[in-house]
Amino acid sequence: MSREIKFSLLYRDMWQSSGKYVPRVDQLTKVAPHIVEMGCFDRVETNGGGFEQINLLFGENPNKAVREWTKPFHEAGIKTHMLERALNGIRMTPVPADVRRLFFKVKKAQGTDIARSFCGLNDPRNLENSIKFAKEAGMISQAALSITYSPVHTVEYYVDLAEKLIKMGADEICVKDMAGIGRPVWLGKIVKGIKKNHPDIIIQYHSHSGPGFAPASILEVAKAGADIIDVAMEPLSWGTGHVDILTIHEMLRDAGFKVPDINMKAYMKVRELTQEFIDDFLGLYINPKNRFMNSLLIGPGLPGGMMGSLMADLENNLKSLNKWKVKHNEAELTQDDLLIKLFDEVAYAWPKLGYPPLVTPYSQYVKNVALMNVMQMEKGQERWSMIPDSVWDMILGKTGQVPGKLAPEIIALAKEQGREFFTGIPQNEYPDALEDFKKEMDEKGWDYGQDDEELFELAMHPEQYRAYKSGKAKEDFEADLKAKKEALAAESAPAVPSTAPAMDTTPKQMMVSVDGEQFNVTVSYGNSTGSAAVQEVKKEEAPTAVAASAQGSAAITSPLEGKFYLVKNAGDKAVKVGDKINEGDLVGYVEAMKTMNAIKADVSGTVVEICFDNGSDVEEDDVLFKLA
Incomplete structure (x- = not known):
């Protein structure tokens, strides 16, 4: 009898690999029964990763969303699984151990069966608590190998890592090929090596389709012994997302594997509803280029799951960079220009980190x-001039051990800035914090929620949860959505013939300022060329600047576009008016591209x-602080 292969639908990751948001809970519960009717899924990925932060950004309760979304699958006997980032829980920064433990307890109570846990550095020390806490909560612990392709990431490296995780108590192994850059035969060898040591361990394979290797990789890992394959479906398969179940189903059946039948009527209904959600509003946050596969992704090895946010980041940074280019009379870049420069720089920087x-x-x-680095170099500055604290934590070993050697220039830069390398256990650097969050909830009169789930949300996502509770999150989202819809309507509106009166071509006198000097000029309109001619009449002295007082004689500006925060953590001391600031002092942060970037004063003075305001959107070169 042929060996059976089972499928897991990545309905959450389908959305996050394509764009910024996932469907609302009413949309999720609308599509769930039809996913069940498809009859071909043993598992569905329902939550984890950025899922709950997105609920909060909507102004939607994430706990309600998880409970209602997992329920129909439970009733049908389909297991649900979530994605968990080990030391970082389900956010981008490290999480105290007591908050991590509560996370598993809450998610099990809400209906999540399997915890897929990965460490972004493949450091087993970070995964040990994930395995322990998942099993304490009664969940299946699936430990993931974060697959990347480099000189230090060998077959032996991954087989040995799986061995360590299984000894720690992991029930299953996920081969998480998050960029889809694992070479097919190489991946087969990894799976075969794990199965040789542990024939009965369940291995689930996860891949993105972006660079094009995925179907071949799936066939190789299936032949090597993989048990479950992660898949997606139209209209959110392929591109930066995952392979479509129809292709993989036929490929594996033809190769002699036993695969479940697909109810195509239900498939088409799920496809229809997914497109309906895209048309409703989610498509406004999906870059059309994310629908395409791209072999250029092989070089930088960036995962499909971040490509949606990457294109949004590029769009924002391109605007900022081109503003600077125009200001300095330099040629503007296209998005493709910036994308290629970025990919080349990733390939350069990655080994050095x-x-x-x-x-x-x-x-x-x-x-x-x-x-x-690209942005700074385009402006004639040096590489490595803006490294966020979170990246330094990675470099210094505070979040785990990087697998390769740091470049001498990075080590030298750390020493130059007085930074010390860390060799201890990362979790010990982040003390328990639940009592502090309980105190905040008590002071504000907030309910801890069923199974302490509201307490958990505050502890895991403090800023987002506070914005959710105040109503600001929903207000900001609705304003952003309205702006996007208006922009789309304006783009698609037919051009209206101009009814403006003819331009007055009478010569005009005006003042023009150039490098602080004032020129009185006459602007006239030549009959032969139709273009404006500017003639200098006389140079005048610039008016004397008003002496700085309360307006400030110096300023600290934002080095990039993003959200401005005075502090990174709730207990940190914020700069306030009247404080004396010295050059080099930390004065705040700009959150951009999911990273808190430290802002340091480049001048001294009194604020x-x-x-x-805290949480405000800022653009590059916006004045954040005025100093006297």
């Missing part, structure tokens, strides 16, 4: 540093004005 596996959050860290 010690080959961290390109998976969340370290794929974002490498990409962010590479993008900052006379803080120009933006």
Whole structure:
């Protein structure tokens, strides 16, 4: 009898690999019964990763969403699984151990069966608690190997890592090929090596389709002994997402494997509803280029799961960079120009940062540093001039050990800045914090929620949860959605013939300022060329600047576009008006590309004005602080 292969539908990851958001809970519960009717899924990925932060950004309760979304699958006997980032829980930064433990307890109570846990650095020390806490909560612990392809990531490296995780108590292994860059035969050897040592261990294979290797890789791992394959379906398969179940189903059946039948009527209904959600509003946050496979992704090895946010980041940073280019009379870049420069810089920077596996959050860290390098170099500045604290934590070993060697220039830069390398256990650097969050909830009169799930949300996502509770999150989302819809309507509106009166071509006198000097000029309109001619009449002295007082004689500006915060953590001390600031002092943060970027003063003085509220959107070169 032929060996059976089972399928898991990545309905959450389908959306996050394509764009910024996932469907609302009413949409999820609408599509769930039809996913069940398809009859071909042993498992469905329902939550984890950025899923719950997105609920909060909608102004939607994530706990309600998880409970209602997992329920129909439970009733049908389909297991649900979530994605968990080990030391980082389900956010981008490290999480205290007591919050991590509560996370598994809450998710099990809400209906999640399997915890897929991965460490972005493949450091077993970070996964040990994930395995322990999942099993304590009664969940199946599936430990993931974060697959990346480099000189230090060998077959032996991954087989040995799986061995360590199984000895720690992992019930299953996921071969998580998050960028789809694992070479097919090489992946087969990894699976075969694990199965040789542990024939009965369940191995689930996860891959993105972006670079094009995925179907061949799936066939190789299936032949080597993989038990479950992660798949997607139209209209969110292929491209930066995952392979479509129809292709993989036929390929594996033809290869002699036993695969479940697919109810095609239900498939088409899920396809129809998914497209309906895209048309409703989610498509406004999906870059059309994410629908295409791209072999250029082989080089940088960036995961499909971050490509949706990457294209949004590029769009925002391109605007910022081109503003600077125009201001300095330089040729503007296209998005493709910036994308290629970014991919080349990732390939350059990645080895120098010690080959961290390109998976969340370290794929974002490498990409962010590479993008900052490109932005700085395009402006004539040096590489490595903007490295966020979170990236330094990775470099210094505070979040785990990078698998490769750091470049001498990175080590030298750390020493130059007085940074010390860390060799201890990362979790010990992040003390328990639940009592502090309980105190905050008590003071504000907030309910801890069923199974302490509301307490958990505050502890895991403090800023987002506070914005959700205040209503600001929903307000900001609705304003952003309205702006996007208006922009789309304006783009698609037919051109209206101009009814403006003819331009007055009478010569005009005006003042023009050039490098602080004032020129009185006459602007006239030549009959022969139709273009404006500017003639200098006389040079005049610039008016004397008003002496700085409460307006400030110096300013600290934002080095990039993003959200401005005075502090990174709730207990940190914020800069306030009247504080004396010295050059080099940390004064705040700009959150961009899922990273908190430290802002340091480049001048000294006394703060006379803080120009933006906490959480405000800022653009590059916006004045954040005025100093006197």
